[in-house]
Amino acid sequence: MDSREAILQGGSRGPALVPGDPVASLLLKVVRHQGIKMPPTGKLADNEIASLEKWISTGAAWPLDSEKPLAAGDPDYYERLRKTHWSFQPVRNPPIPDVKNAGWSSHPIDRFLLAKLEEAGLSPSAPADRHNLVRRLSFILTGLPPAPAEVEQFAADESPRAYERLVDRLLGSPQYGEHWARHWMDVMRFAETFGNDWNYELNGAWHYRDYLIRAFNSDVPYDQLVREHIAGDLLDQPRINTSDGINESLAGLAFYRLGEQGHDDCLLFREVRTDVVDNQIDTLGKAFQGLTVACARCHDHKLDPIPTKDYYALYSVLSSSRLVTRTLDTSAVDSALKQQLRELKPQIKDELAAQWLGQSGAVRQRLLDAFKTWKTQPRPEPEDLKEPAAESEETEAESEKTAEEKAAEEEAKKPEEPKLLFEQDKVAMDDPLFPWLELDRRGGDDSAAIQQVWGQLSARYRTEADARARFNLEYFQSYADFRGGFGEWHAEGQGLLEGASPSGAFSIAPDGPAAVSGVFPAGIYTHALSEKLNGALRSPYLPQDKFFISLQVMGGKLGAWRATLDNCMLSEDYDIMRSPSSMSWVRIPTKFEKHDYASYVEVVTKHDNPRLPDRPMRLKEATPELLAQPRSYFGIARAVVHDCEAVPEDELTHMGRLFEHSAPKNFEELAAAYSQMARQAIEAWAQGTATDDDVRWIDWLLSNELIPNSNGLSGELASLVDDYRQIESRLTEPRVVYGMADLDDGFDSPLLKRGDPKNLGDLAPRGFLGLITKSDGAIHTEKSGRRELAEFIASAENPLTARVMANRIWHYLFGRGIVSTTDNFGRVGEKPSHPELLDYLATRLTEDGWSIRRLIKHIVMTEAFRQSGKTVEEATQIDPENRLIHHHPTRRLDAESIRDSVLATSGQLDRTLYGPSTQPYRENPQEYRKLFSGPLDGNGRRSIYIKVTRHEGDKFLGLFDFPEPGLTRGRRDVTNVPGQSLALLNDPFVYEQAGLWADRVMEEDRTEDRAEGSGDLEARIAEMFHAALGRQPGSAEPARLVGLVREVASLHNVSREEILDSHLVWKDLAHSIFNMKEFIYIR
């Protein structure tokens, strides 16, 4: 019966009606219960049947625009929905309605509410009492109970401005930002682990939480927040927090990354990738637009005008951006400290170079001495020179060893003391010692032979150097040369601010007796100033025609390379760098031959590696100690691409210079030549003209202790290094958060037919919902289109953005939105109870600079908000759900407020803001799934600082409906189950806090003036009651509570005189108060 066509065509019994002929019309027979009976439960009224008869006899007219059957994807149908569904229409600033009882309130919001109440024949409730009001307001604005003194102060303040002052004070407290940030975190499905198989950590997610707290506390306009979430990296003017040195705008991007994510191979499991984007689209749609955009992943949206092509237009936008870590630190962070380091470094270099130059003459003698010692020593037998055992996967037997056994083995495996210079087992041609050993082996004491071998060696080195150069040229294509800077690569992080270093780069050893941790060839080094600075260097999307990319890198303390395919950020393709102080090549397969997904490699410090901490046994080197310490670094010189299996050969040019010397006749002369090489290299280094060849000599001298690397070389050096280390130790740890970056041009992704990642359709041009853009939705740009997307959403013209946010605010203030389905303003969502009021609020939000705080204030200043929570039977009959707000809805506190007010009441609440999260308390930690256990009381921190872990969250909070961090949850469940009663009765946290509260009260009574009466039973009971519930006990309560205390005391065998000093008794009273419903409800 959906369309006229369908009716006229009819079913198996023929047409349902014949226009103009009621008698022949089946429909009429049916409703008259002639044969078939419809409705089956009873006949329609006679006048209704008469109407039908008249309609048929006059031709059964049907509204024109509905002639076609309704179907998802039908452009006409969609167009009709766009024009008719309430939330898609522009926000109109409605006139404030007239009301009968104008004396109740002049507040526009109250007028809107009252008009509806009056329509229903209802009236608002009386004002709430002041004790109750301050408690209600305090919880709703800050999530915490008011301090007893604050309650009494407000209750006694008769000034007409008292309430407004209270509102301002609460909205100005830092706890306001914490409470409202947490609301937004529900919408953003905030979590700190990725879930899926291994529950990898979302490192640094807490920076995003802190960003929100700061944003709410400084009342960042909502449209700005929207822009920062969607395209915080692309804003013309990022919002810089100068006091913390943070680029706030970047932090908003973390929202994209908070969804669940698997580590699996994206090629094998395409859904791993498409699900991540889907979750981003779902969150973006629901959070900012109140639309279930993700429903259009497999088919055109059945209910809302969102075709599948719009879904994939968004997919193309979001997958054009890379999922990478973002460094929040601005270049201003520690700039003074870093400047001091920059100034100290050349001083250290000068002093060190001077010391080395002073000793360079000694190189000759040291070489000769070492040579002589070696020659006169007995040679070790060849069998003593064992190859180290090949690295192998840890066997089962291995894993069963005890920690002690393993430690002992590790000890045994430690490298032996470095061998004396000439004792080294094998020496490559690259090693300056190679010619010496050859001369000794083949020339011996014969000076002519030495000269002859020298000539042969010289030729051999030339040939070899040429061969290597040719090989490299033939098989490898230069992809990047970092000796001149970053090139096309993208650098992020404080450690990369120094840019490229010339040959002779060095870093100061952060501790220990050595002065420098090395002297390096030209390249880029994150530890040029400090190993505490982070860095991520990212390649462009790699060419598709080569099998490998090789990087010439060094790195330590978990510096790593990673290969990322189609944005699979937890890719298994990574390894730490295993060459801590000299460059070596690592080869990375690109798998390009199998696909054409965008891929890139990146070199990262541990801060920027989302795979750390890895799952157990995946990376043995990543010990907890190494993970916990603040240092990590890498250096990089070159990148090449190639098809061959090999990596480039190291150049041999540094040895050519040795052979420019005339042939030595003996080892004395040879030593002199080496000494001259040393001096030349050190001098060049001192003057800043060193080449990579010089560096290789210096590196050789240093590693063989021919020149001493010691900060004890001079008093001056020691003091400079000490200064450097002192300053370096004060550097801020990198603040890195997962985000997005547009490092490349945008590109369009194919539409996935029926949502199947293997079933590719046409390319979907980047764009946003046609529903909002009122066009085909296309975003025409070279880039991803995220910037444009942000503008579409953050616009005051967008019919949904302001409405959805104003409704969220209303929801949190009144416990229920004007649209109760806060995350769905589509057709399956509920209709607004007060559409004009919602538009008024949306208008107010945009016109008042998108200020969230001012809108909250505007709403809580209403009489409606200040009503009593007592229900009136008559009103409840007419409007059982209180949709018209005839009283202030009584509701249970949210999970965090329950836990926080237990802590606040017991006196254990730590009001420190910000910082890394505390693990939830767990009886059964599963560390291999990153489910660690924290202290029972969470160190007294507010619940917003308890780590949100997927797989299993904090149990206490979970019981009281703390949301599962999967999808946007603008409206939490409010369940009511015996488990909650059991928790408050029996959970060790609550029980422990009761005891601590009792201790505190008793201690305060001891130190205060018990003599003046505060020490009596009734007073103490009243004090505790007031602390927890914000009011004095009244009517029957004092007697009841005294009765309880006395009964409990007698069960504990505590005499009347001892009651005041009995911990057990007061713990029981505290515990009882925690269990009163009034404690967990606001009214």
Next chain:
Amino acid sequence: MSRRQMLTYASNGFGLLAASTLMADDAYAGLAEQHGPHFAPKAKNIIFCYMPGAVSHVDTFDPKPKLDELHGQNQTPDGTRKWKKSPWKFRQHGQSGIPISDVFPHIATVADELAVVRSMKTGFPLHPRGNMMMHTGRGVGGHPSLGSWINYGLGSESKNLPGYVLLHGGTIPPGGLESFSNGCLPASHQAMPVKAEGNPIDNIVPADKDPRLQRAKLDAILQQDQSLASSLGSHDGIESAIRNYELAYRMQSLVPDVLNLDRESEATKRLYGLHTKNKNKRLYSQQCLRARRLIEAGVRFVEITCPDIFGGNNGTWDQHTELKEGHEGNSLVTDQGVTALIKDLRSRGMLDETLVVWGTEFGRTPHTGNVHGRDHHETAFSMWLAGAGIKGGTIHGATDDVGMHSVENITSVHDIHATILHLFGLDHERLSYRFGGRDVSLTDVHGKVVQEILA
């Protein structure tokens, strides 16, 4: 105080503790706004063995020889999907000769107890919605669950236990706890989840070691709460919370007792397969045995969901790939426990008043896009019922010759709900609750009792 006054008093949530001492028998039962029964019930209790993820009908209870012929042929013109025959043999079992595939060797032994409905149909090929549909009669969250409706309709038999218990293996099927929610019904009708492993219910051990201490505190708390409630007029949340305290209090002693299997005989344990080394199976079997004990203790509605063996986010039976391994693995875990439950209930004479329902959210496609699996399918699937009031050895309805669509005696989820309510003496058209200005019911305007499967 008259009994009637007491009930009125209690139904407002007040005076529970007092009521429980004065009227030791049925304080909790008296709480519900009793609706029924509307006529003489056949069933007193129900155990719902729920198989989340969607069990394939053509591989279990609905044999399709035609698929053997079509196997490997294109189902779609472009050949992206091909027909797939069942990897298992079907055999006829019992006197009734009901065909059951070799996936379920244990269930096959109780074939004559079953009424297999082969013509199921639901609206949603998505797990969360399918699960919610099967539990609440709606594809979206927030509506009362079948278990809540039955308890609302009849009241609980037990004053010490919630009337609706969810025995799960550690994970809740997709759709979450909303499938087991009381929706608009009083919150005391929502399911209480009980884990298979570890402490089955958190905080069940009293913090107050001296029970008199806890009692004294609870009495004072109750008085406080009552005056709060009366100062507010009426508030369902607070009243439910008050009731929950009483329930919680009793659960502390009773629940550990009911869930403890120590006093079960060796033979019983063996029947359920509790000696197995397969941990998932042991946990599932343990939940089955617990279900019987909960029923004995007066819990009306017990649901058992599966341990999550293959499921990830979608339920353990969701075999888009590896159908054979997946269904066999899941059967290995659940087959013996479910069967033992029927046999155990039968031998104790409890099956006559206990309904056992085995079901899933929808079926699986008779064709496949990847050779090894089957996908979601909402227009045909099977489930079965046994026990109280059920005509054992029955096959009801049929799908077409390839199992694509139910074609004969098509049975909707609402029909099954109507039938289950009917067995409890509840008329699905009359069992309603006034909420937000209209009468809400489980089956809405749908559903008819499937008379053909009733004894």
